[in-house]
Amino acid sequence: MTHSRRSSPLRTEIPAPALTAGIVTAAFGRHFEVRVANGVVLCHTRGKRNDYACGDEVGIIPTGSGQGVIETLHPRQNLLWRSDAFRQKRLAANLNLIVIVTATEPTFSELLISRCLAAAESEHIPAIIVLNKIDLTADLPQALEKLNIFATLGYPVIEISARSGAAELKPWLENAKAVLVGQSGMGKSTLINALIPEAAATVGKISASLNSGTHTTTLTRLYPHGNGWLIDSPGLQAFGLAHIDPSALDAAFIEFRPWLGQCRFRNCRHSDEPGCALRAEAQAGTLSGIRLEHYRIIRDEIVAARQAAGWA
Numbered sequence: 001m002t003h004s005r006r007s008s009p010l011r012t013e014i015p016a017p018a019l020t021a022g023i024v025t026a027a028f029g030r031h032f033e034v035r036v037a038n039g040v041v042l043c044h045t046r047g048k049r050n051d052y053a054c055g056d057e058v059g060i061i062p063t064g065s066g067q068g069v070i071e072t073l074h075p076r077q078n079l080l081w082r083s084d085a086f087r088q089k090r091l092a093a094n095l096n097l098i099v100i101v102t103a104t105e106p107t108f109s110e111l112l113i114s115r116c117l118a119a120a121e122s123e124h125i126p127a128i129i130v131l132n133k134i135d136l137t138a139d140l141p142q143a144l145e146k147l148n149i150f151a152t153l154g155y156p157v158i159e160i161s162a163r164s165g166a167a168e169l170k171p172w173l174e175n176a177k178a179v180l181v182g183q184s185g186m187g188k189s190t191l192i193n194a195l196i197p198e199a200a201a202t203v204g205k206i207s208a209s210l211n212s213g214t215h216t217t218t219l220t221r222l223y224p225h226g227n228g229w230l231i232d233s234p235g236l237q238a239f240g241l242a243h244i245d246p247s248a249l250d251a252a253f254i255e256f257r258p259w260l261g262q263c264r265f266r267n268c269r270h271s272d273e274p275g276c277a278l279r280a281e282a283q284a285g286t287l288s289g290i291r292l293e294h295y296r297i298i299r300d301e302i303v304a305a306r307q308a309a310g311w312a
């Protein structure tokens with residue numbers, strides 16, 4: 001078609017407008033806050049598109065007075081999701097680290113840690129576990145005991161007190177593009193403020209006013225940090241993994257991998273099937289029975305969610 005365009009004397013070539021590169025730092029329904037080189041732009045999207053997440057690299061066209069339009073999305077390295085039968089939620093994109101935050105108090109759920117680890121492993125994102133509030137020494141031994149299952153698997157467990165600066169965590173975060181996940185009350189926001197004292201000030205004015213009607217704590221937000229960034233997320237009480245194929249879930253439990261394919265039945269659910277290699281290992285003490293139980297709970301939940309959603 002180039003030929004006919006050239007031959008028309010009335011057609012002038014309109015050059016495609018140059019896109020400004022940015023990173024999505026917060027989502028408000030169909031509006032997204034995007035950080036660009038010289039500030040923060042509140043963007044709307046083309047069509048009804050709303051599937052952007054914190055950490056997404058986008059190309060925008062500024063339209064003036066701090067506003068703009070998202071035009072392009074750079075291909076994602078990965079995307080951390082949560083989903084049940086009825087809702088899917090994008091937590092963050094382009095991560096190179098997932099920081100699972102626990103604390104000496106309130107009590108944390110080991111099952112939720114297994115969920116976060118399965119989500120991380122299924123997207124091939126490294127994960128570490130933070131034990132916060134170690135200044136509350138009375139509950140420390142019990143918390144460490146609970147985390148020992150995960151430490152044994154090779155996941156780093158880093159003990160910190162966010163109130164005293166969290167120095168032990170800093171080396172892990174220098175080049176991190178990380179999200180902090182965990183139950184509410186564990187100290188994620190306190191940790192962000194300890195690591196990035198200017199965090200509150202980096203929140204754009206427009207977004208701050210947009211968000212004023214809602215709970216600030218319900219917002220997932222990206223903060224620049226070191227050579228990368230950190231994302232604070234609201235408390236996860238439930239972390240549905242319905243988007244993970246049930247047949248791929250066992251491989252997301254890293255210690256199961258050496259035994260996969262050794263069960264009597266190829267489609268073994270590692271539940272009550274005869275000749276289950278994983279159950280035999282759990283009985284022998286080679287695998288943690290707690291982790292096998294976590295696997296079964298999550299698998300049943302995924303299958304039920306998929307049935308309810310009509311995918312199965």
Ligand SMILES: Nc1nc2c(ncn2[C@@H]2O[C@H](COP(=O)(O)OP(=O)(O)O)[C@@H](O)[C@H]2O)c(=O)[nH]1
Binds near residue numbers: 183
């Ligand atoms: N003792 C103690 N309390 C902390 C520490 N870090 C956070 N907290 C407190 O724990 C509560 C929950 O913290 P917050 O950052 O809101 O947790 P989030 O819901 O995970 O974001 C707040 O009252 C914090 O002051 C810590 O290192 N030690």
Ligand SMILES: [Mg+2]
Binds near residue numbers: 217234
């Ligand atoms: Mg918080």
Ligand SMILES: [Zn+2]
Binds near residue numbers: 263268271275276277
């Ligand atoms: Zn099995």
